[in-house]
Amino acid sequence: MNKKTIAIDMDGVLADVELQIIDHYNAAYGTTLTKESIQGLSEEEAFNGRDLLIEILNKDNFFRTLPVMPDAVESVRELQKNFEIFIVSAATEFPLSLAEKVAWLGEHFPFIKWENIVLCGSKRIIKTDYLIDDHCKNLDYCIGKPIMFTAFHNINQTHHLRVNNWKEAVAVLNETL
Template structure:
């Protein structure tokens, strides 16, 4: 029997880009932004200095050194028993991130085959049974069942099934088997 498929976003889902970006932005801009202080803001509202933000996201080793989300590795190991996992990241906007993301995945998720890593621009073409992402712009076009991973910028959005952490992801998906 063919396994159901899951598309899993990297930044904000597998990788804790929020903490990393806040630390880099505060250092570059001399601010004291915290995760709590940006809850409910869009990324543009939270990080107002676009030139600084763009510079950070194009900085060598930014994506390579992202911290892993709590319980992500263990959760993917559990999920791969019953699902085929695809890591899908809209990486082409920041070309320097392409090789860094592949290296990051190789280090933290070595059990994900290279064939199951999709680095793209738009995710509109992704056709899996489930998609886990932190951005509505990706989930709104999901051809399967969308699952929103909580992030500061989506906290007020209520039109997708929401999960707050990887333990909740596993619980939700194990109930669908």
């Protein structure tokens, strides 16, 4: 029997990109942003325009040093028992991130085979049974069942099934078995 498939986004789902961006932004611009202070804002609103955000995301080692989301490693291991897991990241927007993301996954998720890592541009090509992502721009095109992972920029979005953390994600997916 073939296992159902799950595509899991990296940034904002496996990796705490919010915290990393806030830390870099505060250090570079002398601000005091917190996760709480940017809730409900778009990325452009939270970080004063796209140019500053792009500058931060293009720094060497930005993606290589991202913190792991709480319970992510254990949860992906748990899901791997019953699902085929693919890590899917729209990484080509930031070409420096490609090698950093592969290295990051090798360090934190060494049990994910290289064949199950998909670094792409648009996620519209991904055809899995489930997609866990923090961006509606990806979830809206999901062929399977979209699952929105809560992030500051999607708090006000309500048109996808939402999970707030990895324990909730595992519970939702295990209910489908």
